[in-house]
Amino acid sequence: MARGMGRWRVLANVAFAAGVLALAGFGVFQVANRRWQVQPTFHVRAQFPNVVGVEPGHRVRFQGIDAGVVAKVVPPGRPGDPVELVLRIDESLRRLVREDATARIVVEGMIGARVVDLKPGEPDAPAVADGALIRSEPAADLADLMRRAGESLREFDATATEARAGLEHLAALAADVRDGKGSLGKLIRDDDVYDNLVALTRRGEKAVEKLDDDLMAVKQTWPISRYFESRAYYERDKVLYRPGSHRESRTLTAEELFEPGRAILTPVGRTRLDEVGRWSKASGRSRSEIVIAAFTEPGPEPELDEALTQEQADAVRKYLIDRHGVDSAGWFRKRKIAAVGFGAEPPRFEDETAQAPSRRVDIILFTPQA
Structure with missing residues (x-):
């Protein structure tokens, strides 16, 4: 009985080990599949002045489709030369990727993950060859974009402040005109002229208020709001x-x-x-x-x-x-x-x-x- 129980335990252990190995193999297959290493693929190359945030394994998209991964990042041969990305692409998409295809580095979604996006090119162009160098578009520097947006909005703020000060001065001038003060006040005694001047001042004040509201809306709109949130x-x-x-x-x-x-x-x-x-x-x-x-x-x-x-x-x-x-x-x-x-x-x-x-x-x- 003890010997029989021993054999069953051995068989159970063997079955358990086989299950673990099968599960591990399935996991390895899934990882390899995610890295496009077990299915037919082809390669294209693209060169960029800067590939900040892009590393081997990052995704490649083709018109929104998960098309492959970045297989390799080749550093420049000399200072100032471009950095080359080697892209591993699903073989089934080769017929859609043309010689005049364009690669660009984009930020995907709100979390800021960087992917390489492929534009297919013209339909009548030849299909791209394996290992071919395709065109590229420089990546947009979000930090620089935020800096420029911040500078523009600060100038916008200054303009609104100056406009408000000018309108306050204009309102004071209108009051003097109404009271007949100054040379202009002595000349303009017509109530219609005065009313038009006051109406112009009020319209200007409303325009500045609307300008302030629009500016605040712009400040709180993503991604420009990220610039202001960074300073809180x-x-x-x-x-x-x-x-x-x-x-x-x-x-x-x-x-x-x-x-x-x-x-x-x-x-x-x-x-x-x-x-x-x-x-x-x-x-x-x-x-x-x-x-x-x-x-x-x-x-x-x-x-x-x-x-x-x-x-x-x-x-x-x-x-x-x-x-x-x-x-x-x-x-x-x-x-x-x-x-x-x-x-x-x-x-x-x-x-x-x-x-x-x-x-x-x-x-x-x-x-x-x-």
């Missing part, structure tokens, strides 16, 4: 206005944080920010937000002042997040960390830092009380 603010003038929050702050001078006239942290500056990082984590609460506001003295060009302070605020934000994780607010939650460069212009809502140094960075912790 939409309205620069109101970022320090938190009437329903408790405020705690730390102020550091630019001299102790950065190299002179630059946005590069010094060793002393990193030490100071380490202290701020420990303070913010000790004082922080799950619903709190941090605003990093940078200021400087007036220079010959206000645009350069604002650019310098924005870079300095970004540098502080990046260090506090990378080094101290101050953006963490618990499991799967992020704390908003805004970085805003005000240049030499004081913010509209500044009360506690009125006597602070001109060249400084304020780290402010806002905790909602309601």
Whole structure:
């Protein structure tokens, strides 16, 4: 009986091992299939100035179809030469891929995965040969796109501000005209002329309000909103206005944080920010937000002042997040960390830092009380 039981156990162990091997083989087959290694394929090559984010195994699409994978990334032979991608494509699609096909690197979906997308070419062109070099389109640099969009929107903001100031002046002028003040007021006494001037002012005010609404909608539209979310603010003038929050702050001078006239942290500056990082984590609460506001003295060009302070605020934000994780607010939650460069212009809502140094960075912790 014991010997019989031994044989059955051996057979059961053999069957179990065979099942495990079969399952492992099936898994290997599936992995190989995902990498297009077990079905008939052909290869094409495409060259790009930059293939950032693309590695062997990344997917190749053909008119939205899963068509293959990136088989190899060939580095340039000399500095400045293009990088070559070798693409392994399903053999059944060869008849659809023409000699004038075009490859481009695109971002797929919201998660930012990069894939190589193939445009088939003209229907009457010959089919592509195995190993042929096809045309390519340079990949769009999303970071550069966001930078340019941000610059354009900042100019848009400045234009709207100037228009609003002009309309306020026009409204004051209309009031003077109504009262008969000034040379123009003495000449224009007709109520119809005055009413037309007032109506023009009101239409202008409504146009500016509509412009502001459209600008905010653009700011909150993906992917442009990603630029503003990366700095965690939409309205620069109101970022320090938190009437329903408790405020705690730390102020550091630019001299102790950065190299002179630059946005590069010094060793002393990193030490100071380490202290701020420990303070913010000790004082922080799950619903709190941090605003990093940078200021400087007036220079010959206000645009350069604002650019310098924005870079300095970004540098502080990046260090506090990378080094101290101050953006963490618990499991799967992020704390908003805004970085805003005000240049030499004081913010509209500044009360506690009125006597602070001109060249400084304020780290402010806002905790909602309601």
